[in-house]
Amino acid sequence: MATDDVRTDRLSVLLDQFDKAREQAQVRLTGLTDEEYLWEPVAGCWSVRRRGEATTPRAYGPGEWVLDLGAADIPGGEYAEVARQAASGMSVAQIAEDWNVSEARVEEVLAHEGEPEPDRTAVTTIAWRLCHLHTGFAGGWEWAFGGKKQDPKLMVDFTPDAALALDRFWAAIDQWRDSIGTLTEEQLDTVGFSTYPYGSDAYDPFVSVVAGGNLEFIHHMAEIAVLRDLWRAGRQ
Structure with a gap:
């Protein structure tokens, strides 16, 4: 076009x-x-x-x-990205491996409601x-x-x-x-x-x-x- x-x-x-x-x-x-x-x-x-x-x-x-x-973690500014990863079909285990965090941490992020705490990155x-x-x-x-x-x-x-x-x-x-x-x-x-x-x-x-x-x-x-x-x- x-x-x-x-x-x-x-x-x-x-x-x-x-x-x-x-x-x-x-x-x-x-x-x-x-x-x-x-x-x-x-x-x-x-x-x-x-x-x-x-x-x-x-x-x-x-x-x-x-x-x-x-150190490995999922910062607040990336919570939406984790949600997108899950929506795209990635399993909790795959997301955890990608971010090098525990599956429990991924589940915590996916369950989070409201605005995340501001990032404290370097x-x-x-x-x-x-x-x-x-x-x-x-x-x-x-x-x-x-x-x-x-x-x-x-x-x-x-x-x-x-x-x-x-x-x-x-x-x-x-x-x-x-x-x-x-x-x-x-x-x-x-x-x-x-x-x-x-x-x-x-x-x-x-x-x-x-x-x-x-x-x-x-x-x-x-x-x-x-x-x-x-x-x-x-x-x-």
Whole structure:
């Protein structure tokens, strides 16, 4: 379907949204220095650290540098996601395995009524947010278009070098985008087109996975933009 030469089919709308967000993000990340990349605006931030210096219990990565990750739980902001997982057909046991929590904790979340308590998650650095995105998109490509074998948490070689991290990140983003651009309508509707080992991707039509990737990219890039604003404001 076309309107004034502008395609409005599902895939075109999603790609247009992603392309515009990527363009804006690349402009906003121009000139990122190592110091700013690793800047910790408050005490107790999660970031990229040498393996021997990480204090979070589930920090991960394949090399010398790892990405902080705290104790397993389901934060309040993710209660709705757990409900969606259950509605999509995931069992309590599968949800518990996905979040690395007990089945009792999943049942507690599913039974919760009213608004959950506000999250008390750590503030994260630009490095953490960028590497978190890199992990997701690299792993997302592997489990939808690649060999569907590599653990996403071991795919990205984290680095304290901002320029190198960005070069690797944009390469992963472009690989994802190029592959998304080849999808057919049938593939978009296929449940299990992605078998990503974390989350509910394997239980969702792939169009939902693509839309979710756009949302993840946009909201983390907005957070990074705010951190850059705060960094600059603190040095005026």
